[in-house]
Amino acid sequence: MSDNGFKEKAKGAGNKIKGEAKDQWGSATNDSSKKADGKLDKVKGEFQDSVGDSKNKNHKNKD
Structure with missing residues (x-):
């Protein structure tokens, strides 16, 4: 079963938030x-966000 890129996009969002923090x-200290x-x-x-987008596009093209 395909995750349609959701997992990659979720991981990407988490890493972007963690990275911003x-x-x-680092700036503050x-x-x-x-x-x-x-x-x-x-x-x-x-x-990771880009990979998720790519998976979503590929999934849509298969439908």
């Missing part, structure tokens, strides 16, 4: 390592 914490971790999580989230 790390980025903000002047921790460049934490900021970098946050930016990486946000990029990972964007990628």
Whole structure:
């Protein structure tokens, strides 16, 4: 059974939120390592979101 990209989009949203929190914490504490971790999580989230979109498009094309 296909998840229609929902799982990837949900993971992506979680990683973007987590990344934003790390980025903000790094800014507040002047921790460049934490900021970098946050930016990486946000990029990972964007990628997962794109994968979810792609799965959704592929699923729609099969219908």
